[in-house]
Amino acid sequence: xxxxxTTLESPEATKTALGAEGxxxxxxxxxxxxxxxxxxxxxxxxxxxxxWSQILCxxxxxxxxxxxxxxxxxxxAHGHLDPYVSSWSEKFLSDHAAFIMIPLSVFWWVWPxxxxxxWLQCVAIVVGEGVAxxxxxxxxxxxxxxxxxxxxxxxxxxxxxxQQLWSxxxxxxxxxxxxxxxxxxxxxxxWTASFDVHFEVPAAxxxxxxxxxxxxxxxxxxLWAALTALSGDLGITYLFGVGISAVLAGQAWRxxxxxxxxxxxxxxxxxxxxGLTTGSSVIGKYLTGxxxxxxxxxxxxxxxxxxxVAHPRAYVSRLRNHLINVYGTIAPAGAIGLFCAWGFGVPLxxxxxNAFANRVDFSDTAFQNYPVYLFVAVGxxxxxxxxxxxxxxxxxxxxxxxxxxxVGWAVTxxxxxxxxxxxxxxxxxxxxxxxxxxxxxxxxxLASHSVIGPFAERANLYEFNxxxxxxxxxxxxxxxxxxxxxxxxxxxxxxxxxxWLAGPLGAKLVDHGGGVWVFKLATPPxxxxxxFLDGCPTIPAWAEPGAAGRSDVRGDSAGWTAVANGAQGxxxxxxxxxLGVGSYEAAVALRSAGPVSxxxxxxxxxQLVARRQLPSTxxxxxxxxxxxxxxxxxxxxxxxxxxxxxxxxxxxxxDQLEVRVYTPGHSAIAVSSVTVVPSSLAxxxxxxxxxxx
Numbered sequence: 001x002x003x004x005x006t007t008l009e010s011p012e013a014t015k016t017a018l019g020a021e022g023x024x025x026x027x028x029x030x031x032x033x034x035x036x037x038x039x040x041x042x043x044x045x046x047x048x049x050x051x052w053s054q055i056l057c058x059x060x061x062x063x064x065x066x067x068x069x070x071x072x073x074x075x076x077a078h079g080h081l082d083p084y085v086s087s088w089s090e091k092f093l094s095d096h097a098a099f100i101m102i103p104l105s106v107f108w109w110v111w112p113x114x115x116x117x118x119w120l121q122c123v124a125i126v127v128g129e130g131v132a133x134x135x136x137x138x139x140x141x142x143x144x145x146x147x148x149x150x151x152x153x154x155x156x157x158x159x160x161x162x163q164q165l166w167s168x169x170x171x172x173x174x175x176x177x178x179x180x181x182x183x184x185x186x187x188x189x190x191w192t193a194s195f196d197v198h199f200e201v202p203a204a205x206x207x208x209x210x211x212x213x214x215x216x217x218x219x220x221x222x223l224w225a226a227l228t229a230l231s232g233d234l235g236i237t238y239l240f241g242v243g244i245s246a247v248l249a250g251q252a253w254r255x256x257x258x259x260x261x262x263x264x265x266x267x268x269x270x271x272x273x274x275g276l277t278t279g280s281s282v283i284g285k286y287l288t289g290x291x292x293x294x295x296x297x298x299x300x301x302x303x304x305x306x307x308x309v310a311h312p313r314a315y316v317s318r319l320r321n322h323l324i325n326v327y328g329t330i331a332p333a334g335a336i337g338l339f340c341a342w343g344f345g346v347p348l349x350x351x352x353x354n355a356f357a358n359r360v361d362f363s364d365t366a367f368q369n370y371p372v373y374l375f376v377a378v379g380x381x382x383x384x385x386x387x388x389x390x391x392x393x394x395x396x397x398x399x400x401x402x403x404x405x406x407v408g409w410a411v412t413x414x415x416x417x418x419x420x421x422x423x424x425x426x427x428x429x430x431x432x433x434x435x436x437x438x439x440x441x442x443x444x445x446l447a448s449h450s451v452i453g454p455f456a457e458r459a460n461l462y463e464f465n466x467x468x469x470x471x472x473x474x475x476x477x478x479x480x481x482x483x484x485x486x487x488x489x490x491x492x493x494x495x496x497x498x499x500w501l502a503g504p505l506g507a508k509l510v511d512h513g514g515g516v517w518v519f520k521l522a523t524p525p526x527x528x529x530x531x532f533l534d535g536c537p538t539i540p541a542w543a544e545p546g547a548a549g550r551s552d553v554r555g556d557s558a559g560w561t562a563v564a565n566g567a568q569g570x571x572x573x574x575x576x577x578x579l580g581v582g583s584y585e586a587a588v589a590l591r592s593a594g595p596v597s598x599x600x601x602x603x604x605x606x607q608l609v610a611r612r613q614l615p616s617t618x619x620x621x622x623x624x625x626x627x628x629x630x631x632x633x634x635x636x637x638x639x640x641x642x643x644x645x646x647x648x649x650x651x652x653x654x655d656q657l658e659v660r661v662y663t664p665g666h667s668a669i670a671v672s673s674v675t676v677v678p679s680s681l682a683x684x685x686x687x688x689x690x691x692x693x
Contacts, residue, residue, distance in 0.1 A: 034176040035137040039130060045184055046126040049193050053118035056194060059429045061422050061485060062118075062453030064463055066196035068092070070114055070456030072101055077108035087452065087461050096232035098199045114454045121197050125370075128205035129183045132374045135212050136179030136381040140172040143385045175381055175388070178399055182377040185406050186332040187413035189373055191366035194421040196453065203228055203235030204346075204371035211242045211342055211375070214256060215249065225260070229267060237349050238371055240264040244345030322355035324638060325363035328646040332409040333373050334380025334402045343379015347372045364646050405643075412644040424451060424485045427514030435479060435511055435518050444473040446529070448494060450485025451516070464497065464529075465489055471523040478507060478519040482543065483574050490652070491576040496536035498543045502557040509553060515574075517543065537681075538689055539575055541588075541661075541671035546570030548663055552670070561670040568665035575674050576603060576656040579629040583679035586610075586627065586659050587689045591620045594667025600627045603656040620672070622689055626679065629657055 056062055068085045072092035075083035081102055082093045093099065107116055183189070192201065206228035213221035225242075228235040239260050246257025330338065330347065337343035350371050354362040362368050380402065387395040424432070432451055439445065444460035445452075446469060455461055462469040464478060465488070478501055481487070482494035498517055501507040507519035541562040542551045548569030549562045564571045572588075588598050594616055600609040610627035617623075635650035659674045675689040 029173050030170050031137055031141045031173045031176050034140075034173045034180070035134065038133050038137070038176065038180040041180060041184060042126050042130050042133065045129070046122055049122040049125065049190075050119055052190075053122055053193065054115050056421065057115040057118055057454055058433065059422060059424045059426075060432045060451040060454055061194075061424050062114075062196050063486060064088075064196075064449055064452060065198060066114075066117070066453040067456045067461065067463075068095070069101070069197045069199075070117055070453065071458070071461055073105050073108060073117055074457040075459065076102055076105035077112075086459070087456070087463060096199065096234060098230075098232035100199065100202060100227065100230045100232075112457075114456060117197050118193075121201050122193060124202040124205050125189065125193055128201070128208055128370075128374050129189070131205065131208050131212055132378050133176075133180055133183060135208075135215075135378050137176045139378075139381050139385050140176040140179070143172040143175065143388065171388075172385075175384060175399070178384070178403060179377060179381040181403060182332070182334050182380060182406055183373075185410040185414075186373050186377070187410050187417065188329070188332060188366040188369065190414060190417050191420070192370045192373075194417060195365065195367050198367040199232045200234055200367050200370050203231035203238055204374060206231060207235065207238035207242055207346055207371060208374050208378075210239065211245060211346070214242065214246055214253060215342060217252065221256075225263075229264075233268065234353075236264045236267045237353060238346050241346030241349035241371075241375075244348065245342045246345075248341040248344065250341075318357070319355045322363040324645060324647050326351055326355060328409075328640075328644075329363070329369045329372050330376050331643075332406050333376035334406070335376065336383045336398070336402070337376035337379025337381075340379035340382040340386075343375050343377075343382060346375045347379075364648055408642075408644050412640050413646075424481075425514050428481060428484045428516045429514070431511055431513045431516040431518065432479070432481075435477070435516075439477060440475060442473060442475075444471065444476045445479065446476065447479040448481045448484070448487055449489060450487040451479060451481045455479070462529075464494075466493070467529075469529045471521070471527040471529065474522060476521045476523050477510075478521065479516065480519075481516045483515045483576075490578055491574070492536075492539060492578070495539035495543050495575060499536065499538070499540045502540070502560065509557075512551065512553070515544075537677045538673050538675040538691055541572050541575075541590075541673055544572055544574040546573035546660065548665070549661075549669075549671075561672050562661075563671075564663050564667060564669040566666055568663065570660045570662055571669050572661040572671050572674065573658065576658050577676050578652055578654045579657050579676070580654050581631050582629055584627055584629055584657075584676055585679055585682040585685055586625045587675040587677075587685045588623045588625075588659065588661060589620065589672040589675075589689055590617065590623060590661065590670060592617045592663075592667060592669040594669070595664055596667065596669055597662040598623045598625050599660045599662060600625060601658045601660060602630055603658045604633045605630075605655070609657065616667075622686060624682075624685060626682070627657075630655065 064087055067087040071085050071087055072083050076092075082091050084090070085092050085095075088095065092101065104120060107120060110116070192198075206224050209224035210221050210228055213224060225239055228239055243257045243260030243264070246253040246260060249257070327335075329351065338347060350369060351363075354365075354368050357363070384395050384399055387398070428451075432454075436454060439455070439458075441458065443458065444462075445455045445458060446462045446464040447455055449463050449465070452461070452463055460472055464480060478497075480494055480498055480501070482491045482498070487494070501517075501519045501521075502509065505521065507521040509517070510520045511518040540560065542553055542560040545551050545562040546569060548564055548567040549571035550565050551560070552563045553560045562572050586598070586600055590596065592614065595613070596617070597611060597613045599611045601607065602609050607630075609630070610625050612623060612625045614623065632653065632655045638645040638647045640646055657676070659676065661669070661671050663669050673689060675685060677685055677688060681688065
């Protein structure tokens with residue numbers, strides 16, 4: 001590692017040593033031209049990422065991570081330097097001590113919109129890629145200068161075609177082109193930009209700037225190191241990785257590397273002493289986040305050491321479980337970059353942090369691994385540059401395999417970006433944007449996890465879930481989207497909350513459409529959400545009309561229904577229930593002047609479980625339907641195909657069962673409620689179905 005780093009990190013010195021021998025006719029496509037073209041490509045990429053961020057934000061496809069950062073950004077811009085983030089229930093700086101948000105809050109006054117924070121992240125992403133690409137070009141330029149005109153001529157006399165090719169394109173420029181592809185074709189970089197806002201991104205960019213200037217023996221590296229540390233405690237661990245690289249790179253960098261190895265430990269000690277990461281920290285959330293096997297009052301590094309000694313098998317098991325994701329993280333960036341000093345240290349630290357975490361979603365989450373993509377890509381170019389002079393054919397073959405691998409990952413996972421992150425429909429986004437525009441600045445908002453993000457610019461914002469939250473303002477708005485976006489709450493729970501809002505709570509329906517429901521409540525002092533009922537067996541049908549239905553919410557909420565619109569299809573659909581294996585009974589309160597069918601579907605298998613057909617009903621009636629919930633579909637071990645596979649967290653336990661009401665069309669049908677209970681409660685289902693949660 002040291003030899004490669006030493007010979008490739010000083011292009012100016014190498015050119016000077018070669019003198020006139022490095023001069024001569026320049027190919028039409030040189031490293032310099034590739035560098036200019038590559039920076040233009042990255043500029044275009046920034047424009048694309050900015051547009052994509054605007055689409056995500058306007059479609060409310062950002063969640064609670066964005067909410068916490070966005071709320072802190074807004075409050076800091078208004079003078080609260082360590083604000084309480086109500087959506088996270090903690091002070092902002094206690095979550096990873098990201099002090100860099102303070103200067104970033106100035107940008108709120110430049111463009112006071114939620115998307116600005118996403119655009120700042122796009123800037124950090126593309127700047128990081130730009131630094132990596134310039135570094136790659138410097139390595140390639142050094143390689144180019146080491147091939148003299150006489151060497152090119154000798155090769156040309158042996159093969160005229162090769163000589164002509166070299167007169168058109170510098171082989172070293174191909175290495176720079178490969179480096180650019182490793183950056184712009186890596187699908188995980190786009191997934192990083194899609195998943196809310198996280199300070200791993202600026203921390204990685206500053207860490208790369210630190211490593212770059214340290215490799216070139218520039219004192220400016222210490223400025224970047226300070227900014228890396230201010231990006232949060234994860235950034236401090238990245239500096240530890242830069243220190244590892246510097247020590248391995250050679251004698252010229254060893255002392256500075258030792259400083260970077262010692263300084264993060266001291267910084268963590270200071271952070272722990274000041275209690276700045278009481279909410280979330282690298283040690284508490286990542287490295288010691290294990291199932292409790294005993295009590296321990298040890299903290300910080302002592303706790304980490306204690307756990308690794310006391311439970312070594314747990315850490316080995318975690319690493320083994322994450323291996324497929326470790327490979328999937330490094331492969332699009334070239335993988336072999338780990339065998340270079342400057343491509344080794346930070347990726348090692350990041351991969352260990354994420355693999356040792358007691359959660360599979362850390363090793364597969366793009367923003368958690370963002371530093372890996374940059375450093376491994378740079379290291380890959382360095383390794384290939386070190387091999388090409390000794391084994392040109394082997395290095396060309398290896399570069400071709402890496403290129404095909406990166407393209408394979410891009411095709412497999414890049415194509416899934418939109419479907420993975422953009423899950424709020426256009427009609428739903430219209431209602432949400434309309435609501436955002438009419439919200440008073442001081443109003444309190446409780447919103448579903450799936451759509452909460454863009455509402456961040458206010459002091460009182462909470463996720464509408466089973467936890468008790470205070471209702472502190474005179475005007476409280478509830479925004480519920482049971483079937484939209486990536487929701488951590490079950491559809492059944494959100495539907496039960498809608499029933500509670502419209503019924504016992506007496507909130508006023510302000511707007512609805514596209515599966516989004518907006519209520520407004522004038523609250524008495526001291527009220528809370530403690531009375532919300534989760535797991536209610538009866539849910540309102542008006543909240544989940546199907547393609548052949550519409551919501552009739554006129555008059556008193558007790559009379560709200562889902563009514564047929566005259567088309568053939570489902571009047572009610574999308575009311576999902578997570579049920580374990582066993583016997584159940586469904587009950588649907590409806591009235592129908594024509595044929596109607598009540599059905600239960602296993603939505604995960606798209607399989608009909610039970611059906612009851614009626615020619616019509618004599619007024620309002622309760623249609624009951626017993627059914628057996630099947631054994632759940634086992635979660636897939638991994639996703640993707642061939643070598644391009646990743647493992648993601650399994651879905652919630654038990655299959656999704658769905659109760660639907662079908663009409664052949666042209667029948668007057670009105671559905672009031674849907675109830676599902678275990679068979680043991682079937683005898684009392686009539687009284688349960690009339691209970692308003």
